Amino acid sequence: MQPAEIVYLNGDFVKKGEACLSPFDRGFLFAQAAYEVTAVFGGELIDFKAHLARLVRTLDGIEIPSAEVCKSLHDLHLDLLARNQVSEGFVYLQITGGAYGKRDFAGPETLLPGLFMFCEARNLIGERARDGVASITIEDQRWKRRDYKTTQLLSQALAYREAERAGAFGAIMQEDGFVTEAASANLWVVLDKGRLVTRNLGREILPGITRQSVLAHLKREGMQVEERAITIDELGAANEIFTTSATGLVLPVVELDHKPVGSGKPGPVTRRVQEVYYRGIGADIAARAPWLTGT
Numbered sequence: 001m002q003p004a005e006i007v008y009l010n011g012d013f014v015k016k017g018e019a020c021l022s023p024f025d026r027g028f029l030f031a032q033a034a035y036e037v038t039a040v041f042g043g044e045l046i047d048f049k050a051h052l053a054r055l056v057r058t059l060d061g062i063e064i065p066s067a068e069v070c071k072s073l074h075d076l077h078l079d080l081l082a083r084n085q086v087s088e089g090f091v092y093l094q095i096t097g098g099a100y101g102k103r104d105f106a107g108p109e110t111l112l113p114g115l116f117m118f119c120e121a122r123n124l125i126g127e128r129a130r131d132g133v134a135s136i137t138i139e140d141q142r143w144k145r146r147d148y149k150t151t152q153l154l155s156q157a158l159a160y161r162e163a164e165r166a167g168a169f170g171a172i173m174q175e176d177g178f179v180t181e182a183a184s185a186n187l188w189v190v191l192d193k194g195r196l197v198t199r200n201l202g203r204e205i206l207p208g209i210t211r212q213s214v215l216a217h218l219k220r221e222g223m224q225v226e227e228r229a230i231t232i233d234e235l236g237a238a239n240e241i242f243t244t245s246a247t248g249l250v251l252p253v254v255e256l257d258h259k260p261v262g263s264g265k266p267g268p269v270t271r272r273v274q275e276v277y278y279r280g281i282g283a284d285i286a287a288r289a290p291w292l293t294g295t
Contacts (some may be wrong), residue, residue, distance in 0.1 A: 001122050004084035004179045008117040025114055027096030029103055033151040034058040035094040039246040041124060041281050043078055043087040050209045058148040064097055069113045080119050089122040092249050124249055125288045132254030132266045133169035140180045142175035147203050159183040179230040180204050182243045186211040189230055190240035190269045200227040210244040240267035250274045
């Protein structure tokens, strides 16, 4: 899939090939920028309020004024989707420290934010959700404020390149003997006796909105989840592994470092989580994920 034809940049809707960004933008020069990705399903924005709250938290943390630039984001999302006739996929937005004609580390006392948005049509519940994906483990070399969703994504980009060279879809990052998260998703494992575990929140990982939503759905279903650090040994011995993110939703990992995870197929706990979450966002299981019901 490719980004849709119409994008939004600093006050205007334009064709993506005509969008022009100043080379003096602080997002370009210093990666002083926050971003969010909101899933769209059935024409609806999924968990938008939670995405907006996390965006404001990140902007405040990296000293970009949030009040003015964020007040119309909901309407801009809907307008962008309508202009591109996208009903399933995602909307990406990036808010930068803006441009003021020079390269200066500190910059002006009050920054004037820049805003870029695009959307993409994508089948959110497809073959990868059905069959699972392969992943590798790598060292986590990101900066220490991973709880902010910023565009400092070089480590993640390199992780995906390494995974691709290894014939895998993604990468799972670790440091000091513990798993942090996947390169662009939160990580979950199923251990012995069906214990479901995901990393607890802190500066080490991004507070995923899909993670938050899945936890809420599972709680309503009476499913127990341990929130704690997961060791590399536990990861290697896991019966099931899956990730959660806005673009992948609930994605099984069936191969890790060229070895099968459990049976080498998505397991029963992963399937249950998929079913609960898909129903939670209003998906018709029989039509969109018949493999969950055996039809």
